[in-house]
Amino acid sequence: MRPIDPVQHQQRRQQIVEAALECFAEKGFHRTRTADIGRRAGMSPGHLFHYFDSKDAIFAEVVEQDRRDAAAHFAALHAREDRYGALLELADTVLALVVQRRYAALTLETAAEALRHPRLAAVFERDDALIKADLERLLGDAAQRGQIDPGLEPQALAIWLLALMEGALMRAALDPHFDLARERATLRLLLERLLRPRGGR
Amino acid sequence: MRPIDPVQHQQRRQQIVEAALECFAEKGFHRTRTADIGRRAGMSPGHLFHYFDSKDAIFAEVVEQDRRDAAAHFAALHAREDRYGALLELADTVLALVVQRRYAALTLETAAEALRHPRLAAVFERDDALIKADLERLLGDAAQRGQIDPGLEPQALAIWLLALMEGALMRAALDPHFDLARERATLRLLLERLLRPRGGR
Numbered sequence: 001m002r003p004i005d006p007v008q009h010q011q012r013r014q015q016i017v018e019a020a021l022e023c024f025a026e027k028g029f030h031r032t033r034t035a036d037i038g039r040r041a042g043m044s045p046g047h048l049f050h051y052f053d054s055k056d057a058i059f060a061e062v063v064e065q066d067r068r069d070a071a072a073h074f075a076a077l078h079a080r081e082d083r084y085g086a087l088l089e090l091a092d093t094v095l096a097l098v099v100q101r102r103y104a105a106l107t108l109e110t111a112a113e114a115l116r117h118p119r120l121a122a123v124f125e126r127d128d129a130l131i132k133a134d135l136e137r138l139l140g141d142a143a144q145r146g147q148i149d150p151g152l153e154p155q156a157l158a159i160w161l162l163a164l165m166e167g168a169l170m171r172a173a174l175d176p177h178f179d180l181a182r183e184r185a186t187l188r189l190l191l192e193r194l195l196r197p198r199g200g201r
Numbered sequence: 202m203r204p205i206d207p208v209q210h211q212q213r214r215q216q217i218v219e220a221a222l223e224c225f226a227e228k229g230f231h232r233t234r235t236a237d238i239g240r241r242a243g244m245s246p247g248h249l250f251h252y253f254d255s256k257d258a259i260f261a262e263v264v265e266q267d268r269r270d271a272a273a274h275f276a277a278l279h280a281r282e283d284r285y286g287a288l289l290e291l292a293d294t295v296l297a298l299v300v301q302r303r304y305a306a307l308t309l310e311t312a313a314e315a316l317r318h319p320r321l322a323a324v325f326e327r328d329d330a331l332i333k334a335d336l337e338r339l340l341g342d343a344a345q346r347g348q349i350d351p352g353l354e355p356q357a358l359a360i361w362l363l364a365l366m367e368g369a370l371m372r373a374a375l376d377p378h379f380d381l382a383r384e385r386a387t388l389r390l391l392l393e394r395l396l397r398p399r400g401g402r
Contacts, residue, residue, distance in 0.1 A: 028313070030231045104316060108309045108316075109309070111371060114374065115306040115309075124375045156387045156390075159384065160388065162368070162372060163365060166372065170312060170367035170370075173313075174312055174322075175360070176326060186360070187361065189357075193394060193395055194395055
């Protein structure tokens with residue numbers, strides 16, 4: 001066996017991930033075969049299998065890269081004193097992401113797929129648990145500072161804030177009148193009502 | 202040509218719709234071919250094409266039946282004096298529906314598909330516009346009665362309440378810890394904060 005050059009190995013993996021994202025966007029996740037990805041990446045099937053053993057494994061790497069981006073984003077948010085401002089920034093970032101048709105299509109397809117395939121479900125589950133934990137921490141810190149209503153339970157709230165953002169993905173996908181700028185403004189008003197402490201209490 | 206018996210024609214269409222739903226649940230929307238549906242319904246492909254000209258047309262009928270159910274449900278809700286109670290009842294009904302894996306899988310798959318196929322997008326769009334109009338009416342009537350905050354704009358609100366319910370579908374699909382009874386209770390608390398007039402004002 002040839003010794004592995006770690007930098008080149010990583011570059012090749014990235015090349016495969018990019019090729020896969022292009023194929024998923026064009027043909028959909030279902031209809032993309034590993035052979036299509038290999039062809040797009042300029043590799044033989046055998047060569048590709050040296051880096052990833054399946055389409056699901058390539059998708060797991062896509063999710064893992066998303067997760068790393070999310071972790072870096074959360075690290076910056078946890079460092080802000082204004083945790084409510086951090087939550088609004090997070091909402092803006094996620095909203096800008098979920099209205100992208102490529103991102104939305106891949107998320108919807110693979111979420112549907114996960115309902116049938118435990119291996120894919122496990123990929124989502126691990127990722128989801130980490131994002132939920134970060135969001136709970138942000139909400140807990142905001143509540144502690146009185147920036148959001150301390151009566152709100154971070155764990156319960158995190159689930160529904162995630163639902164709200166995933167619902168925005170569905171809305172943007174299904175409703176041709178969904179307007180990012182307008183909806184960002186509405187979302188801010190609704191988050192204000194939902195999260196902020198009430199003066200009257 | 203033989204004369205068409207309208208009752209029998211309708212029964213056959215329904216038989217095809219039921220067969221299609223079983224196939225979609227088992228194999229997914231993508232992988233189901235009209236031949237699979239015909240076989241399941243005990244019909245030759247030619248016979249099936251007499252009733253529906255494509256898989257998309259069968260799916261359009263599924264959506265149309267959902268829409269008729271929704272319209273009947275909304276008619277009952279519009280007749281209640283307690284429009285806020287009607288909104289909570291609607292939320293419960295939708296929540297019980299979206300946690301069903303069959304329903305969730307078909308919705309996610311076909312929503313993803315709609316991002317690539319304008320014909321399928323049109324099916325969703327028509328249905329969505331009708332449901333949104335009914336929800337806006339319910340919210341407007343509730344605001345007029347002071348049962349929800351009159352400062353809330355029904356059109357803007359309808360979009361995000363739909364997002365919340367579609368997000369619940371994604372949550373239930375992706376999060377194995379999503380618990381219907383617990384989340385129903387949380388949703389009620391959040392809707393209370395979001396919608397109810399504030400005593401302090």
